[in-house]
Amino acid sequence: MDTAQEKTVKNFWIGTIKPAFLSAIPGSDIPATLDIQAGGIDGYGGPGILCIYSGIVDTNDRVFIAYALAHETGHCAVPTICKAIGIPAPQTVNQTDFRKHEVLADLTGMWVLFQCCPGLYSQVISHRNTIAMTLGAADFQHPSGQKRMQIIDDLDKQLRPNGLKRIFTKRKSSHSYMVGMLESILNGQVDLN
Numbered sequence: 001m002d003t004a005q006e007k008t009v010k011n012f013w014i015g016t017i018k019p020a021f022l023s024a025i026p027g028s029d030i031p032a033t034l035d036i037q038a039g040g041i042d043g044y045g046g047p048g049i050l051c052i053y054s055g056i057v058d059t060n061d062r063v064f065i066a067y068a069l070a071h072e073t074g075h076c077a078v079p080t081i082c083k084a085i086g087i088p089a090p091q092t093v094n095q096t097d098f099r100k101h102e103v104l105a106d107l108t109g110m111w112v113l114f115q116c117c118p119g120l121y122s123q124v125i126s127h128r129n130t131i132a133m134t135l136g137a138a139d140f141q142h143p144s145g146q147k148r149m150q151i152i153d154d155l156d157k158q159l160r161p162n163g164l165k166r167i168f169t170k171r172k173s174s175h176s177y178m179v180g181m182l183e184s185i186l187n188g189q190v191d192l193n
C-alpha cells in the first residue's frame with residue numbers, strides 16, 4: 001500500500017514529469033508507472049524501467065523530489081538522447097562509465113525541466129546547494145552531490161542567457177548548448193571525480 005506521500009509523488013510523476021519527458025524527448029522509453037520501493041536516497045532507471053526508493057519521498061522536500069524524479073526518469077531517456085546525437089551510450093563496465101551515466105541522467109532531467117517545467121527548473125537551480133548536501137559524498141557510481149550540481153550549474157549558465165520565457169523561440173540555440181554539454185561528457189572531456 002502506498003502512503004499518502006507516495007501517492008502524491010506518483011501523481012506528480014505521472015501528471016508532470018512523464019508528459020514532460022515524452023514532449024521534450026519523443027521516443028524515450030518511459031514506463032507506464034513509477035515504482036517506489038523501500039530504501040534510502042536512491043533509485044534506478046533505464047529504458048522501460050523506473051524505481052525510486054522511499055528515502056527520496058521521505059525527504060518531504062518537493063524541490064528535491066522533483067529533481068530526483070527528473071534524474072531517475074533521465075536514465076530512461078539517456079539511450080534515446082545519445083542515439084539522437086550519434087554517440088553510443090556508455091557501457092557500464094567501469095567507474096567512469098557509471099559516472100557518465102549519472103551526469104547524463106542529471107543533464108537530461110534538467111533539460112526536460114528547462115523546456116517543459118520552467119518553474120520547477122528554476123527552483124532546482126536555486127536549491128542546488130541544498131540538493132548537493134542531500135546527495136552527499138561520491139560513491140563508486142555517483143560523483144559527489146557538489147560535483148553533480150556544479151555540472152548542472154555549467155549547463156544553466158549556458159541555457160539561462162536565452163531566458164526562460166523565450167525558450168520556445170530560442171529553442172534551437174538552447175538545444176545546441178545541451179548537445180555540446182552531452183558530447184563533452186560522453187567524450188570524457190569533463191572530470192567526473
Ligand SMILES: [Zn+2]
Pocket residue numbers: 071072075101102105
Ligand atoms: Zn542515477
